[in-house]
Amino acid sequence: MLKSIRGRLLLQIGLLLLTIVVLLEVIFAAAVSTYYFDSARQIVQSRAVTAATLSNQFMEGYTLPERARYILENLVPSESSRVEVLDLQGRTVVDSYGFSSSKRIRTADVRIAQQGGVGSYSGYSNAFKQRIMAVSSPLVSYGEVIGTLRFSVSTEPLYDEVAKLVVWAIGIGAAVLLLGFGLSLIIARQIVGPIKELTVISRKMATGDFTARAVRQNDDEVGTLADSLNHMNEELSKSEKMKNDFISTVSHELRTPLTSIKGWGETLVVGGLDDDETTLKGLSVITNETDRLIGLVEDLLDFSKYQAGEIKMRSVPVDLNLLLQQLDLQYSWAGNKRGVTLSTYLPDEPLPMHADLNRLKQVFVNVLDNAIKFSDLNGEIRMTASCEDLQVHVSVQDDGEGIPAEDLERIGRRFYKGSSKMSGSGLGLAISKEIVRLHGGRIKIESEYGIGTTVTVTLPLAVEEFMSGSEVATHLASSDK
Template sequence: MLKSIRGRLLLQIGVLLLTIILLLEMIFAAAVSTYYFDSARQIVQSRAVTAATLSNQFMEGYTLQERARYILENLVPGESSRVEVLDPEGRTVVDSYGFSSNQRIRTADVRIAQQGGVGSYSGYSQAFRQRIMAISSPLVSYGEVIGTLRFSVSAEPLYREVVKLIGWSIGIGAGVLALGVALSLIIARRIVGPVKELTTISRQMATGDFSAKAVRKYNDEVGTLADSLNHMNEELSKSEKMKNDFISTVSHELRTPLTSIKGWGETLVIGGLDDEDTTRLGLGVITSETDRLIGLVEDLLDFSKYQAGEIRMRSVPVDLNSLLRQLDLQYTHSGNKRGVTLHTLLPEGPMPMHADLNRLKQVFVNLIDNAIKFSDLNGEVRLTAACADLQVRVSVQDDGEGIPAEDLEKIGRRFYKGSSKMSGSGLGLAISKEIVRLHGGLIKIESEYGVGTTVTVTLPLVVDEPSNDGKPDKPDWLL
């Protein structure tokens, strides 16, 4: 039971209640004892001091025996205390029962009275076999203590009364503890119940069942947890759907080139290699489809490495302007099947930055390839770059079909390909976003459906620090 939240909650509340009740019980017991015993002590002390004061004022010069006889004869009727007159040695001259004793009384109250003060004593009396309370006051004649007047009462009734009250308080405390535990059990059930429901739903989600929904019963942390669980459920459901769509897309992308490769391979095997034109055509198709497979596999490998955080950028000083001009030459001379023309507008000077050159090239190749693929036949793609505020903004703009508004925010997510019917794994942009992020930049996608799409990459530039002679150092790529 202690392994559950309810068990720990009950234990902690029980310990807290027990500690509070015990503390209150001790305070109550101390207060009751102090009140009863102080009240009884004040009453006895008042009687003893009053009797001694009257004797000291009106019987000065009398002997101790005469004073004792007078005091005992004039006691208040019904006096419940035992009254004793003691000589300076502490022996009983006479008491209220008419007895005397040669046994010396040496309790604290008597010693104080012998020194001229009023003393009190609470303790066990061997003579009476019970606990007593005693008050002693000095008997004075001409400024000299000649004896002690001692009032003593049995303290047993006081102890019995105090014990009875403490017993009642213990019973009430036990009842409060039982009620507290019962209420704690109810509270624990109200807290643990929704948590158990959320646990059941999370287990269903773990098995792949995303149909279960958590019900927000309370506007508290548990309710917030239910909302978070529902949000996670929705995200996992979307991820599961995107993953299934991705698998379907990748399967299709793999099947198409494999089918072409297999078909042309069988054609070449059956038909032999006599027809040179057919052989060249078949080998060209096989090479092209193999390149597609290699690109797809490389995308999958790159994406898995980025997801696992296993790829590190090898940053070196590079000139982004030089890289973009190389790409311009590459696409201008190689051409493309769709007849799309690439127009570039780049600044004259270098754009210095620290970056992984191969990874940056992978990003811009992917963006330009996508722009060409989604452009109209014989359309145009514009590659522009501009520097401002120690940043470079590179834009790739096409005049293709554009991206629907419902797909725009999701483009670039893992496993998301969008509604386009064009071939592709849908991983290229996700990988590009990760590469740009690792370089301290970001990718922004703007699109109008039916008009075209613009992808802007923002990357930080570096400023060359001046050398000791006050002149800026020559960039590493110009050495």
């Protein structure tokens, strides 16, 4: 039970209550005992001092036995104390019972009285076999102490009364402990109950059930945890749906070229390769579809590597302007496949930076491919580069179908492809975002559905020396092979 939050909570509350109750019991017992015994001592002391003072004032010159007889004869009838008159050796001259004794009394109160002070004593009396309280006051004649007047009472009734009060206090303390333990059970149930609910829901989430929802019972930390768990549940549900959609899309993208390859392969086998035109057409289709498969597999491999953090950028000084010029030349021809023209607006000055040239080319190829793919037939795309605050902004704008508002904020997330029916894995932009992030930049997507989309890549510039134009061209040519 101590391994659970409820058990530890009950134990800690129980120990806290026990400590407080025991401490209060000790304080109460000490206070009651002090009060009772101090009150009794003051009463006895008042009587002893009063009797001794009267004797000292009105019986000066009398012998000690005469004084003793007078004091004892004038005691009030209700006097419950034992009154003794002692000589200077501590022997009892006479007591309130009419007895005398040669046994010396040497307690602290008697010694103080013999020195002229008023002394008190609490302890056990061997003569009476009980605990007593005694107060002694000096008897003085002409300035000299001639004896001691001693008042003593039994303290057993006081101890009995204090014991009764302590027993009552212990009973009340036990009741408080039981009540506190009961309340702690209720409190523990209120705290642990919602946590158990959250545990059950988290286990359901772990098994793939994202329909469960936590109920916010209180406006506290546990309630906040319930909200966080619900939010995480919703995000995981969305991520799971995107993953399933992604797998479905990738499966479709794999199935389409494989079906074409298989179909043309069977056609060529059946045809026996006799018809040169059909053979060339079939081989062309097989080659193109194989290229599609290779591109898709490379996207998947790149994405998994980026997710695992296994890709490192090999940054060198480069001129981004030269890369963009080469892409302009390349896509001026590639865009004609859909009749799309590329208009490029680049600055005259170099755009120096430290970057992995192959990876940057991968980013801009992906952005341009998407712009061409989603543009209208015979449309136009515009690529513009500008510098500001040691940053270069490269924008690619198309006049295609645009992106719906509900898809725009999720474009580029892992597993998310969007609602477009165009072919593709949907991984290209996610990979591009990761590449740009590793270069210290960012990608911004702006779109209006039915009008077009603008993708802006922002990268930091460098002021150091950079690669020459021929080196860039050589590097790009080697990367294309």
